Amino acid sequence: MTGAEFLMRTLVANGVDVCFMNPGTSEMRFVAALDTVPEMRGVLCLFEGVCAGAADGYARVKGTPACALFHLGPGLANGLANLHNARKARSPVVAVVGEHTTSHLRYDAPLSADIAAFARAVSDEVAVVRTTGELAQAATQTIAAAARPPGRVAAVIVPADISWSAIQAAIHRVNVVRPSAVGDARVADAARLIKEPGTWILLGGTAVNAQALRFAARIEQATGARVAIARNVAKIASGRGLFQPPQVPYFPERALEFFAGARNLILVESEAPVSFFGYPDLPGIMIPESCAVFPLARRAEDGTAALEALAERCAGGVEARITDPAPVASEPGGGLTVDDIGITLAQWMPEGALLSEEAVSSAAAILKYLRAAAPFEWMPVTGGSIGQGLPVAVGAAMAAPGRKVIALEGDGSGMYTPQALWTMAREKLDVLILIIANRRYAILDIEMRRAGVKEIGPEAEAMIDIANPELRWTEIARSMNVPAARVETVEDLRKHLCAGLRERGPMLIEAVV
């Protein structure tokens, strides 16, 4: 067995059986191992950012790590932005990075780079394999690190000669570590706090699943404590029939208003909320200075079980009452608005859909309508790095072949990783891509003013306006064999959306707003 085959067999033995890859010379033996380890499925991506984001999406949906394969330092570099997002999502991802042969490391060859330095920027778990004897431990250590709650990016750097060398070692299964249980004392403390007025509960991490939300609803209804969802959570259960507490607002003025008067903040797999950016004359932390913070469940702890225990104490007989928002209909005729997109999606999105959302400036307007949609799971951008939406959709579709994946994308944000469409077509992934074409980096209109710029001059305006030339997303899609339609009316949107939801396989709708 070669080192590469050993590594692949170890991955498979530990349930890591999908690898999103963009390989090169130093990874050839790992690629060759696909033919001797049929349990591993290799998924080719045309750009490493797609591999990284797909592994993130896979992990968010399945809860177990996917593998992503990178070609030395620069290949890994192309994946770093989406690994950054995966890190912030606490997604378990095993990054396998090929390296020069050990004897070649001393030279300054073209591709020579400090791979570990690249990897450490997105992970504190980096195993650098230096000898064949180190491979077995590095493999299990990396898998264990990735999977250990709350999940992390873990990289293993494998020189080409270790990949092609013979290895005789036993394949080890890593002990599965479950999230730790929260002790009774902490639950009792939270139960005491919650009786005080001005108490908030902030849900994050995995504690935004349907069950956790139901416990939170009971607690809110029984005690009057207010529940909120943290920003940048990996996957949030949403839609009709679910308790849908508000998310902490994006802009700090609104977030500060949101938490005004808060005296206690109970954290469930979350941290005290900070604003996305710092702004002139505004604090970075979004709760009042006097607000006490109490961690009921930390990141690696079982927040859902802690909420259940807290609900038992505080809301013994209370059932969760859920009031669904009333459905809304679009005004027929006229041009298409972002609101129309939200309304139409809310009407037609099928139950169990997975929404990879990277709509940036259009997100809030659309998501408010989706509260009335059939139950779905919403996957926002976690690390603020644009370019994850389409790759995460690839990974989500691979992880849940029976569910419809919807990628809600800005036209600007989609352009960071359009290569994802090719893998969708190749793997016949069931993804409906909805591009909101406003022809602008529209969020920057707002951010420019917030940074204190009173008037946006023509030169600055040119850096925000992406209408020149106009991107034709339907042609981008067709170039990679994804069927596509451009819509400019509510009627056309509905028609193509329903067709796209009915049929299986990828389809792209460019919605001009």
Place this chain on the structure above:
Amino acid sequence: MTGAEFLMRTLVANGVDVCFMNPGTSEMRFVAALDTVPEMRGVLCLFEGVCAGAADGYARVKGTPACALFHLGPGLANGLANLHNARKARSPVVAVVGEHTTSHLRYDAPLSADIAAFARAVSDEVAVVRTTGELAQAATQTIAAAARPPGRVAAVIVPADISWSAIQAAIHRVNVVRPSAVGDARVADAARLIKEPGTWILLGGTAVNAQALRFAARIEQATGARVAIARNVAKIASGRGLFQPPQVPYFPERALEFFAGARNLILVESEAPVSFFGYPDLPGIMIPESCAVFPLARRAEDGTAALEALAERCAGGVEARITDPAPVASEPGGGLTVDDIGITLAQWMPEGALLSEEAVSSAAAILKYLRAAAPFEWMPVTGGSIGQGLPVAVGAAMAAPGRKVIALEGDGSGMYTPQALWTMAREKLDVLILIIANRRYAILDIEMRRAGVKEIGPEAEAMIDIANPELRWTEIARSMNVPAARVETVEDLRKHLCAGLRERGPMLIEAVV
């Protein structure tokens, strides 16, 4: 004056007057400064890898730094692969990276990342600005570091609040450092060595310009020493009327054969040649163990002047005799081959063309014909990281508006940074893009076997074959408003190539081979 404006004025005062940018919130004041500093030209790119590669291309052609603007850690991450290539090309590049406000650095916000760690992986010159008072020195230090021979990537990390704060400081011009002169003693030593049989001269860095090559020709003709060009040089003068010494072969067996019997290797802005990758049972260094290495000119020294001095000593009365290769014509009819592309390009490429070349497995077959082309400059991939070809073409066209730029691309390699086409259309850049569509990562066919894989199984084959689905490059081009044609015969190639060369502005030809 704001900090951002101060930084921009300092750049402009030092001749850095083009900025390839993909900005976000933390860079808003730098973008706004474009309206008050009209000498700086902002060029919008839809992906950071394009910004980085364009700055590299600009520097290769103009010899002075361009600036690239990145949005915090993840934005810089997306530029790292092409900054790696720029580093290996010794291209002067000033990377300006926005950072959170200084008061926000203490929080784990979504975009928080160790920007300096990202930057240090491609540069040993990273200035982290912590106070407004540090900005002036950081700015000049970064510019000086980038421009100091032989050129490097230098990054300055600027918190948003320092960008928007008022600053009162003088704008400083950095002393221009020229490459050091090589002393007479070293030239005399080289002149002695060169009389010995088995002496090679390896040209690299800037010492592959037309003048340097003429000196090298005289030396070779007078002394019998053999001249070669290093791999991974930023820009090589090529074509008819020029001395075109062979380049060190890519594969180590051929490189070892090439240097067999070498007893002395005289380095001119180059290093002892190492193979691109390490392989089983082959050394990494491509000259015989017994070969002595003598650095005539180091990287930061003036190799051209050193060659001139050496030519004076060794080849006083000798004129360079150049024998141009005979032109070759394609066989009419039949399908298009890679050879046809080389032959046709050699016939029609205009004098002074700039060739951004990322043809990977097709490169050697094409370049051999280009020895008969009108004089041009060839810009290969320097750091081995695919995805620089189209971005470098963007930068080259910005640096030399009067010259035709030709981007010679593989269909696989073009897909790493296709967003470059949008900037070409937007800025009406005079770039002819020639995509060699072989529908494979064809270099991996070879590398797979070289790594010891005897038979490529179906699963591994699927990771090399990019024909499923077939990429339609004409539609990718049109989606970004670049006119395009698909050709499958020599006649069609000639027709569209001539049209593309005649007209100004971007045009793409997808050549199916």
